Amino acid sequence: MLPFEKSEYLARTEKTRQAMAKQGIDTLVAVDPANMNYLTGYDGWSFYTPQAVVVGQGLAEPICCTRAMDAAGAKLTTFLKADSIIGFPDHYVQSTERHPFDYLAEKMRERGLDRGTIGLEMDAYYFSGRGADAIRAALPDARFSDCDHLVNWVRIVKSEAELAYIREAAVLVTAAMRAGVEGIRTGRRQCDVVAEIYAAQIKGTPEFGGDYTAICPLLPTGAGTSTPHLTWSDEPFREGEATILELAGSRRGYHCPMARTVHLGQPPKRLIDTAAVVIDGLHAALAAARPGATTEAVEAAWRQVTSKHGIRKESRIGYSFGLAYPPDWGEHTASLRPGDRTELRPNMTLHCIPGIWEEGWGFEVSAAFVVTPSGGTPLYDFPEQLAIKA
Amino acid sequence: MLPFEKSEYLARTEKTRQAMAKQGIDTLVAVDPANMNYLTGYDGWSFYTPQAVVVGQGLAEPICCTRAMDAAGAKLTTFLKADSIIGFPDHYVQSTERHPFDYLAEKMRERGLDRGTIGLEMDAYYFSGRGADAIRAALPDARFSDCDHLVNWVRIVKSEAELAYIREAAVLVTAAMRAGVEGIRTGRRQCDVVAEIYAAQIKGTPEFGGDYTAICPLLPTGAGTSTPHLTWSDEPFREGEATILELAGSRRGYHCPMARTVHLGQPPKRLIDTAAVVIDGLHAALAAARPGATTEAVEAAWRQVTSKHGIRKESRIGYSFGLAYPPDWGEHTASLRPGDRTELRPNMTLHCIPGIWEEGWGFEVSAAFVVTPSGGTPLYDFPEQLAIKA
Numbered sequence: 001m002l003p004f005e006k007s008e009y010l011a012r013t014e015k016t017r018q019a020m021a022k023q024g025i026d027t028l029v030a031v032d033p034a035n036m037n038y039l040t041g042y043d044g045w046s047f048y049t050p051q052a053v054v055v056g057q058g059l060a061e062p063i064c065c066t067r068a069m070d071a072a073g074a075k076l077t078t079f080l081k082a083d084s085i086i087g088f089p090d091h092y093v094q095s096t097e098r099h100p101f102d103y104l105a106e107k108m109r110e111r112g113l114d115r116g117t118i119g120l121e122m123d124a125y126y127f128s129g130r131g132a133d134a135i136r137a138a139l140p141d142a143r144f145s146d147c148d149h150l151v152n153w154v155r156i157v158k159s160e161a162e163l164a165y166i167r168e169a170a171v172l173v174t175a176a177m178r179a180g181v182e183g184i185r186t187g188r189r190q191c192d193v194v195a196e197i198y199a200a201q202i203k204g205t206p207e208f209g210g211d212y213t214a215i216c217p218l219l220p221t222g223a224g225t226s227t228p229h230l231t232w233s234d235e236p237f238r239e240g241e242a243t244i245l246e247l248a249g250s251r252r253g254y255h256c257p258m259a260r261t262v263h264l265g266q267p268p269k270r271l272i273d274t275a276a277v278v279i280d281g282l283h284a285a286l287a288a289a290r291p292g293a294t295t296e297a298v299e300a301a302w303r304q305v306t307s308k309h310g311i312r313k314e315s316r317i318g319y320s321f322g323l324a325y326p327p328d329w330g331e332h333t334a335s336l337r338p339g340d341r342t343e344l345r346p347n348m349t350l351h352c353i354p355g356i357w358e359e360g361w362g363f364e365v366s367a368a369f370v371v372t373p374s375g376g377t378p379l380y381d382f383p384e385q386l387a388i389k390a
Numbered sequence: 391m392l393p394f395e396k397s398e399y400l401a402r403t404e405k406t407r408q409a410m411a412k413q414g415i416d417t418l419v420a421v422d423p424a425n426m427n428y429l430t431g432y433d434g435w436s437f438y439t440p441q442a443v444v445v446g447q448g449l450a451e452p453i454c455c456t457r458a459m460d461a462a463g464a465k466l467t468t469f470l471k472a473d474s475i476i477g478f479p480d481h482y483v484q485s486t487e488r489h490p491f492d493y494l495a496e497k498m499r500e501r502g503l504d505r506g507t508i509g510l511e512m513d514a515y516y517f518s519g520r521g522a523d524a525i526r527a528a529l530p531d532a533r534f535s536d537c538d539h540l541v542n543w544v545r546i547v548k549s550e551a552e553l554a555y556i557r558e559a560a561v562l563v564t565a566a567m568r569a570g571v572e573g574i575r576t577g578r579r580q581c582d583v584v585a586e587i588y589a590a591q592i593k594g595t596p597e598f599g600g601d602y603t604a605i606c607p608l609l610p611t612g613a614g615t616s617t618p619h620l621t622w623s624d625e626p627f628r629e630g631e632a633t634i635l636e637l638a639g640s641r642r643g644y645h646c647p648m649a650r651t652v653h654l655g656q657p658p659k660r661l662i663d664t665a666a667v668v669i670d671g672l673h674a675a676l677a678a679a680r681p682g683a684t685t686e687a688v689e690a691a692w693r694q695v696t697s698k699h700g701i702r703k704e705s706r707i708g709y710s711f712g713l714a715y716p717p718d719w720g721e722h723t724a725s726l727r728p729g730d731r732t733e734l735r736p737n738m739t740l741h742c743i744p745g746i747w748e749e750g751w752g753f754e755v756s757a758a759f760v761v762t763p764s765g766g767t768p769l770y771d772f773p774e775q776l777a778i779k780a
Contacts, residue, residue, distance in 0.1 A: 044619040045605055048515075048718035069705055069747055072617035090705035091729075094722050099513075122520035123489075125438070126717075129522025130513035130536065146520065191592050191599025198588035202581050209581025209624030215435055216602040227462035229434040234599030315459055315480035326716045327516075328438035332484050339481075357459055
């Protein structure tokens with residue numbers, strides 16, 4: 001069942017402990033579901049109630065705390081011993097009187113984890129203001145420190161075993177994108193094409209299937225292409241309109257994202273011209289993404305090519321990705337943007353997606369790539385050009 | 391584009407203001423994406439960055455604050471005037487130095503919304519500890535109050551227009567469950583069946599299509615049926631094993647959930663017996679769900695039937711549902727459990743799902759129902775019995 005050897009999990013815990021020691025953290029409470037999975041293997045759609053993995057400098061292995069009914073899932077999906085798995089009783093669920101983190105704090109106290117410096121993932125999804133207040137109030141003998149993204153930064157360089165899953169996810173997203181680009185035709189309903197995209201993402205190949213992705217298929221169309229995060233409707237695709245597809249494949253939670261743009265009928269010149277320039281800029285970014293380069297240098301390479309054609313873009317052009325749960329497949333570590341000085345290292349995986357959103361129209365193309373000695377090597381080979389269809 | 395008349399949105403704001411007034415709240419900051427949608431129509435998979443809708447006692451209409459690139463989406467999907475839509479610049483995104491709620495606070499101050507009592511949805515998804523600390527620190531002249539679920543409670547009784555969408559979602563989940571129950575056969579890969587489930591959910595009918603659901607298809611199988619929230623793999627279904635399907639359909643964000651259990655080959659007696667008792671208990675709960683009854687009385691009706699057969703269940707047997715975004719289609723208001731004394735009213739919609747999870751096995755069946763004068767009326771008609779297949 002476990003997607004990795006137990007030794008890989010233990011190495012992850014050890015790296016996390018080292019990063020904690022550098023920041024003076026004795027005990028880390030990870031609530032990001034991807035971090036929980038990374039450290040223990042825990043996998044389940046249970047992040048809609050509070051849950052956490054605790055890593056202690058003196059603990060032999062992490063502790064996983066979930067709702068009681070999900071503790072059985074932790075037994076099935078993690079390498080942890082039974083006494084490292086804690087289930088909180090159901091009367092803590094969605095109660096106005098008590099919070100699951102009250103229970104977690106009690107269990108931490110019983111194990112002597114209520115002192116020293118405790119790191120909290122303060123800006124993580126599913127770590128609410130009330131959860132933060134509850135755990136801080138319940139552990140009065142601890143100092144608290146914001147360790148948001150500490151585990152994410154440990155995750156940024158992928159192992160060969162992780163890369164193998166990401167390469168399988170690349171196969172999945174290629175199939176899903178093919179279903180989308182081939183499926184879009186004037187008069188077909190958007191939902192019918194998205195049904196085919198989902199089926200391709202999940203069915204996969206005869207060798208392996210796909211998992212749910214951290215973001216659903218995004219499919220802005222027509223005037224909707226002026227903004228990136230709209231989803232489909234049951235309206236038909238229309239002649240003379242563009243559609244942006246932003247999709248991913250996921251294999252054991254490891255993602256590979258891709259964006260492409262389709263136009264039905266003859267596209268306006270500005271769209272054709274923009275597409276050509278943005279694709280050139282994307283190639284420049286990939287070439288610049290060598291080990292030792294900074295993330296801002298990758299963005300600068302893109303901007304150098306595109307700005308002379310009048311393209312202005314305020315938002316970042318990419319981010320690190322990998323293991324992910326809803327609502328985001330981004331890793332929340334390095335971004336390709338000015339001021340971000342992360343040094344690229346081999347086996348980092350990033351998604352370069354220089355989306356252009358203007359008044360009433362837009363264009364997206366992207367490359368998910370792995371950092372190799374020769375630059376950013378795309379994880380898939382799928383036509384980048386604006387797809388023009390009837 | 392808007393799924394409801396503008397008048398329906400304005401009535402929702404007015405009801406929200408009344409509830410705020412009862413709790414002494416001058417300004418409410420809603421971050422739950424379902425609450426944001428309910429109040430303004432805003433729809434997009436953008437909740438992976440902080441965003442909010444602000445309702446003020448003195449404001450003509452709500453304010454919607456998103457990332458700048460999503461503000462164009464707010465213009466397309468809401469009824470709001472342009473100056474009620476605020477986009478925060480991209481350097482606030484995933485920054486360790488500044489938080490989008492610093493920006494929101496600044497805009498609130500400019501509009502005089504920085505005083506009096508401000509309600510925060512303290513335990514909402516996507517309202518992080520850091521977000522809570524940021525907004526509290528940035529608005530020193532305000533008092534803060536936890537208004538978690540205030541809008542959710544306004545949402546609990548559905549309008550006829552909302553019920554129409556929920557009934558369409560019931561058609562969608564019926565199609566998805568049929569695909570699942572018919573698709574599961576010994577030797578077929580789990581991912582192949584889930585691909586068919588997704589396709590049915592989204593493709594819908596010739597009259598309408600489906601949207602993404604707030605929880606992905608849940609599909610514990612074999613020993614996995616001892617816990618509710620596991621998802622599929624690419625392993626085959628096996629003779630002699632049960633599979634639990636928990637699915638939903640979604641129509642314009644309005645959900646309808648359903649759970650059923652399939653067994654391949656002759657089931658063990660304990661599973662057959664448990665299924666029969668749980669279904670009887672479910673019917674007793676539905677009969678008890680009349681206007682004026684409390685939610686705990688509905689649970690008690692279930693328990694009265696099932697406990698004499700030795701069935702023990704610690705966790706709640708159901709919850710209110712409706713408009714939802716990932717990661718949960720539950721509304722976080724009424725639960726069917728002891729101590730929950732919500733009085734049922736006509737047009738409330740609840741999901742009664744008395745799941746049984748034992749060591750190594752489990753059983754689920756459910757009914758999504760609307761409260762009517764004659765009791766809980768199921769929203770779909772799908773065989774409840776344990777499905778026995780080859």
